[in-house]
Amino acid sequence: MAITSFVSFLLSLLLILVQAKGRNVSTCPKSFSCGDFTDLSFPFSLSTQPDCGMMSMSGCDAKPYPRIQLVPGGEWYYALDMHNSSVWLRDPKLQTTLMQHNCQAFNKNFSLPNSHFMSFHMVNIHSFFKCISTSYNARNITHKKNNHFVGYNIYNGCEGFNIYYNLSKGADNLPTNCSLIRLPIHSSHGDLFDVLGPEFLAEWKLSDECNECHDGGGQCQTDKTNKFSCHKDAKTPTSTTDQRKETTGRNMVGLIVGTGSKICLIAAMYSYYRIFMHII
Ligand SMILES: *[C@@H]1O[C@H](CO)[C@@H](O)[C@H](O)[C@H]1NC(C)=O
Ligand SMILES: *[C@@H]1O[C@H](CO)[C@@H](O)[C@H](O)[C@H]1NC(C)=O
Ligand SMILES: *[C@@H]1O[C@H](CO)[C@@H](O)[C@H](O)[C@H]1NC(C)=O
Ligand SMILES: *[C@@H]1O[C@H](CO)[C@@H](O)[C@H](O)[C@H]1NC(C)=O
Numbered sequence: 001m002a003i004t005s006f007v008s009f010l011l012s013l014l015l016i017l018v019q020a021k022g023r024n025v026s027t028c029p030k031s032f033s034c035g036d037f038t039d040l041s042f043p044f045s046l047s048t049q050p051d052c053g054m055m056s057m058s059g060c061d062a063k064p065y066p067r068i069q070l071v072p073g074g075e076w077y078y079a080l081d082m083h084n085s086s087v088w089l090r091d092p093k094l095q096t097t098l099m100q101h102n103c104q105a106f107n108k109n110f111s112l113p114n115s116h117f118m119s120f121h122m123v124n125i126h127s128f129f130k131c132i133s134t135s136y137n138a139r140n141i142t143h144k145k146n147n148h149f150v151g152y153n154i155y156n157g158c159e160g161f162n163i164y165y166n167l168s169k170g171a172d173n174l175p176t177n178c179s180l181i182r183l184p185i186h187s188s189h190g191d192l193f194d195v196l197g198p199e200f201l202a203e204w205k206l207s208d209e210c211n212e213c214h215d216g217g218g219q220c221q222t223d224k225t226n227k228f229s230c231h232k233d234a235k236t237p238t239s240t241t242d243q244r245k246e247t248t249g250r251n252m253v254g255l256i257v258g259t260g261s262k263i264c265l266i267a268a269m270y271s272y273y274r275i276f277m278h279i280i
């Protein structure tokens with residue numbers, strides 16, 4: 001009997017240990033600094049703690065600007081200036097192609113996915129029409145496109161396609177062999193490469209339910225089916241990875257309790273066996 005209680009004591013000790021190890025809850029800082037930006041908070045987070053926010057920042061020690069990723073897995077931009085719910089960004093790749101007057105600049109398309117709890121608006125982004133121009137029928141197509149794009153500027157300095165744009169006109173219906181691309185603009189004068197710029201202002205808005213969730217100490221998340229969920233832990237915000245750790249932790253507890261009870265049973269049987277032998 002003494003052995004059984006000793007074993008169960010050992011078991012509970014193990015249980016506590018495993019639970020403490022399994023629940024490795026990383027607490028998110030209330031605010032943090034990155035580069036020259038101070039007092040940053042949700043929805044920003046450091047890339048080392050991606051679960052603490054929705055927009056990751058990295059290169060905080062890099063000069064002159066740290067980098068920011070607006071959406072997980074998205075492009076990294078330089079963060080030039082920050083306001084309450086907007087940020088001026090620079091795309092270093094676009095900057096290079098624009099400086100070189102490289103037509104690869106038109107392979108880009110600035111669009112940000114809106115999640116269920118966060119929507120973006122890019123202020124100085126404009127629509128451009130990129131239309132295929134094959135040498136065989138270039139003149140005819142250009143002629144046809146010109147009919148469609150009456151009152152548009154045309155840029156034909158790129159091989160294989162023309163760019164049509166009018167800074168006073170937004171998106172229009174698309175003629176065949178044309179695609180819509182959205183690029184940042186910084187000037188209304190000059191040739192297309194002067195009009196385009198590598199910097200843009202991105203504004204964001206969190207949904208009311210996400211704001212409420214965050215104010216209540218929770219974290220806005222989307223589950224696998226892309227549905228909004230507010231993840232709350234008693235005190236500390238938990239992340240999805242932590243949740244996973246927790247479950248593995250529980251599995252481990254189950255495992256140990258399982259093996260433990262077997263050991264316990266064997267020990268008990270052994271002691272009864274010895275007592276029994278003694279009596280005889
Ligand atoms: C717990 O988190 C810390 C940092 O937050 C990390 O260094 C440590 O390895 C983690 N432990 C486990 C068991 O995951
Ligand atoms: C930024 O937000 C804080 C509180 O969230 C508010 O007090 C301040 O006026 C805001 N600033 C601007 C420029 O909107
Ligand atoms: C560029 O993004 C816009 C949405 O912002 C989309 O409508 C358009 O089809 C995209 N163009 C290309 C070429 O992917
Ligand atoms: C342009 O189209 C006209 C008919 O609309 C056709 O006769 C002519 O051969 C075409 N030119 C080229 C270069 O394709």
Ligand SMILES: *[C@@H]1O[C@H](CO)[C@@H](O)[C@H](O)[C@H]1NC(C)=O
Binds near residue numbers: 151152153168169
């Ligand atoms: C662009 O569109 C506006 C409004 O439709 C028009 O007044 C202007 O002349 C156009 N610009 C060019 C370069 O055609």
Ligand SMILES: *[C@@H]1O[C@H](CO)[C@@H](O)[C@H](O)[C@H]1NC(C)=O
Binds near residue numbers: 132134141176177
């Ligand atoms: C679209 O482009 C293809 C070649 O890329 C050409 O064969 C076709 O005729 C074009 N269609 C129109 C309507 O211009």
